[in-house]
Amino acid sequence: MKRILVSIALLAIAVSPVLARQTNRQSKTEAGLAKLAPSDRFQQVCDIELMERLRRAGQPYNKPDSVIAYALGDPAISGDVLKGDGGAFRSGGMWYQYSFTCSATPDRMKVITLDYKVGQAVPRGEWDAHGLSIH
Known part of the structure; x- marks a missing residue:
């Protein structure tokens, strides 16, 4: 004992x-x-949550190093829900489009739910136009 x-x-x-x-x-x-301002905080907590989920999900996107909810289009906020189809994340040196719906606590400090779908790789020729080359 x-x-x-x-x-x-x-x-x-x-x-x-x-x-x-x-x-x-x-x-x-x-x-x-x-x-941060509440709207910026909202995007950041959703970005952080997506990055963690991608890491946990494993291949092929398990090494994300940047997530931008507004990269290809502005997300919309409705109450405690942030929704967009123009997000982008970088993994393995490539950028990928994603769409998402993220709900958070009223103080925007914690994600309650996050649903996302990974789309196509963003062509390198479009990176400059979306400011992805500088990240």
Whole structure:
């Protein structure tokens, strides 16, 4: 029994720095989001959520490094729902179009639901026109 308790204590000590870093990162993200205007914050929380979902979903888009909800067209806000079909994300050096519907809490700090559909790759010849070359 004593060995089990010691093992649990050692595991807790080993895991706590990882959890502390993760909590600290989340706190910094939330603090940064809180400084944004509500409509900008709304787009950012939806972008962050999409990036996390793409990473978790695995291939072929599991390494997104940029998401822009308004890249190819302006999304529309209706109450607590942001909807668009002109988003773009970059993964593996290529940009891909996506459409989405994202609902968030009234303070725009947390995503409640996110439905998205990945479309075609954005042709390189269109990247400059949409400002994708600078990201």
